[in-house]
Amino acid sequence: MNWITVAGALAALCSMISFVPQAWRIVRSRDTSSISPTTYGFTVSGFLLWTMYGVGLGEWPLILTNSVCFLLALFILAMTLLPQEKKDAVADKIDPT
Secondary structure, three states: OOHHHHHHHHHHHHHHHOOHHHHHHHHHHOOOOOOOHHHHHHHHHHHHHHHHHHHHHOOHHHHHHHHHHHHHHHHHHHHHHOOHHHHHHHHHHHOOO
């Protein structure tokens, strides 16, 4: 494996993992007051477009990485937009403690 492949794999891993702490924090705290829905709207759109670009090129690394990031960012956006009662219900299903 050459350094370019390693760098790309590490970049993909970092990109995918980067959303997990925010998503988990939302589930645990149920607080999204400091999250900008506009920013996450653009983020979700960007990941969707990158996924489509990867599909068009037939590039599985682009498709996989951006699909995972899309889903995590979409979850964060959805939780930001939900009313508190529904946010609590979703969070309780994921982490009932």
